[in-house]
Amino acid sequence: MKTVYCILTIAFLGLTSCSESFLELDNPNKVTSNAYWNTEADLAAGLATAYNSLVDDYNGHWGVVALELKEGRTENFQIRNDVRGRFDVSTYQNTISTGETANFYKGCYTGIFRCNQVIHFADQVQGISDAKKAELVAEAKFIRGLQYFILAIDFGAVPVITSLAESREDYFNEKATEEQVWTQVISDLEDAKAALPVTRPDDQLGRATKGAAIGFLGRAHLYLEDWPQVITELGELVTNESQYGYGLMPNFADNFVLEHENNQESVFELQYSLQGGPDIWTGNPANKSRSTFIAQECAPGEVGGWFELFPTSVLLDAMLEEKTTEGDFDPRATATLAWNYPGCVFYQRDFSTSFESDAIWLRKNQNWWNENEGDWKSELNEKGMRYSDVLLMLAEAYTMEGQVGNAAPLVQRVRSRANLVDKQAEMAGWSSDQMMEEIMHQRNVEFAREGLRFYDLRRWGKLQEVIAASQVEGYSNFSSKYEYYPIPESELENNPSITQNGSW
Template sequence: MKNSKLYILIAVFTLSGIGCSEDLLDVENPNTPIVDNFWKTEADAEMGLNAAYNMFYKPSTWTRWIYFRYDLSSDEGHSTSPWGELADWTRFRYFNYNFWDGNNWHWRDFYKAIFRTNQVITYVPEIPFDEGRRDRILAQARFIRALYYFQIALLWEDAPIVLAPSKPDDQPEQRTEAEIWAQVEEDLNWAKDRLPDEWDDANLGRATKGAAKALLARAYAQQKKYPQAQAELEWLVTGDGKQYYGLVDDYRDNFTHNKENNIESVFEIQFSDRNKGNDGDNLSASMGFQRTQFFAPGGIGWQDGKARAWLIDEYKKEKTKDGKNDRRLLNNIFYKQAYKDFPDAANNDTLVYNRPWNNDDWGNETFIKKYSTYYYRDREDYHAPNNFRFIRYADVLLLYAEMLNENGQTADAYEYVNRVRERASTNLPKLEDAYPEIGNDAALFRKRLQMERSLELCFEAVRWMDLKRWNMLSTQSGIDELRTRDVDFDNFVLGKNHRLPIPQIEVDNNIYLDQNTPY
């Protein structure tokens, strides 16, 4: 009897297997959206766009590692990390082109962000809802796509351009740096007049018209298209957009979590310490600013990134109108003698996270203070709440002055440098009074402006971009000058290290992709 029952059960399961449709084995998870059941509503469009913004919160982008490429590889900073390969990638020693934290992770996540924007740009136009709201979503997606292609052009120069949702077996063709810049221009020109001048409080941090114009001006400037760059900046500086922007009185307010999204912010990445999860794509993933953990002095953070000491000397070459040292030095760098140079500063400002200088561990080191959280806590972690000011209005003013100078309007350029120098907390004399020998000499003005940008914008991820624009990474005279400030440039190979090698695994897996020469 038992055997008969067993045979019957076997027969049932066998017949069930023969008669079963494959469709019954391919059941969709209703909790997991796919292309066919997602992109249907305005809410879907918003979520898709938010996923693109979310890429700012990855270690490979503006959470952590990008500052090693832009700040520490420049003459403003350096790394003494015990992780040798990490430090080597700030010293132009690229032995392993597949070094994840210095190269591959950037490449993967920049294109991952582009993939997310491509989904929005491809699928949202088919969703029926208000045209104005739809265009604002598409404009933000194109702004973000342009922002990432900007980084690709800056770091690798020649690379694929992908403008549609990609598939795992795609092998996109390599395109030239000029073609990538052209794509950046196309996206930002489309976006700039479809973005609002400003957002309400609930949407702070989204791209605006001013942000698109400022980023487009940067792209034009990198290509030496100075008249076009000046034209874009005029809206923010002398045109209708100037009502939205200005300089805050206290320079430090640009780098704390207390005065975020202020009048000086043109585009700001919104960090938060509310979620203290990991770096994945789940709902509890971290949205904290991790750079502070890697740059803080030992015992407070990892001290993987440090400031170059020449900046201290440059700050101290000029005195304020009342005969004191430039307070930006106190805001930007931890160094041993700060208490002597700023005797009237609040005690906490001259200490290091409420601690006296640790001579045994820190010696005469100089640490990056900008964006640190020393002003309200005793040590760093991976969850600092400080927003990163991707584009500040001070940057806009200095870039506008640079474009005026390059376009033969040197006399008009002084005004915009002086606005930055004469900020209430900076209080430096006018540029023409401090350096009367410059006059209307465009070359002398250019050289001084290079230093003005560093003193104002150091450790804000713009220095590498500036050095490339000024041809300092493509000429022997430029490298020779950088060597006087940064010994790591002794390793710099002209004609090679102005760009990164493409991750070798990408070259090996794509027949249409060639390694950057002469790597």
């Protein structure tokens, strides 16, 4: 290995002094902002790290731990008690020092910092068109908007940081109000919507599009109960469905298999693959596979899984509430869960002879067809938003505006895909309360395991009621305090400008 040494000789001649800039040397062994943010490739690499923050195994909103806890806090799933922090969150015993929730907080701000870098340094990049630069900045704003959306729904009032720190004081940011956090979400997504492309070529699948920005704008306004704005945003996608290329997959289960990833129903999809290094259990990025270990986390012990997250009978009962026009199970039930029904095959085994008779296991987004029990790398993508969500969110907004007749065909599209009886004419005559009951049920069955249930129940004001009625483990611990995560203890200790939220 050859080592290069730099020798600087400074000669003073007479009264001549050297300039200050002459002494400002870059460290040749370190990549600095001056040396790095100079090309389009640099911006693209910066964006890649920002996307990675969304799927980080332990810190990202669509990473393994967050996926478990989003569902484990509801009546539909339970979490095994061998990982204390996760179990505490799922049974409403977590505290301000629980590491899992602190990691989510850290993960959001890691992603925000990476986006701020791209936005900040974009202007110094040379050899790139203004249009392309605007598109890449819009992509960074889309991701930043998502991170603030996550902070708003998980923590509430948090600091809003939109620039890079220039001094020590810049690290100690006061909290914005929750309203101000939502304002930032909407501002970023509006900017993204204005400059992102409608479609992406095949080699850019998974990157943000105009439709994704509109979809999350609609979701943000839904959470804020701004029904007219939800109708404006999501109505754009539904009215111009062919332009954006969206639609429902004919077969619900096809959304969760490799052959049909990034399909017409995908509004935003988090990408996984078997590319990268050979390991899934490493902190070394060079050895890290771009796959996920969620499959092993949720698989039963009989096939070598760790059953960290498992469905409850409450979810199965909801799935079996209505049968198809032929009298079969709702296809969303058999695509989401495996249980002891005639002909059930799970991990290439007959369920009735290989698993406990009363067991219920997760099938959705699991590689349950895998014959190699020792290979737990899963490359199944996570669904950030599906078009069925757009339809049901828009139906909800119409319903809350008293326009049940406009909601009925949207809900029926979701029902029809599940081969349920056509109730469109009947639903059009329902009250808003009746339609909301239907929408609540359809959202539960449609999106189980996709991380929306907890937030849906909270915004409907039904979280405490549903958890109490379910009597899942820890239900008696629940109070409104647990509707949000606390500001982490580590943040309170390190940032003298911040205070705790709510009843925490």
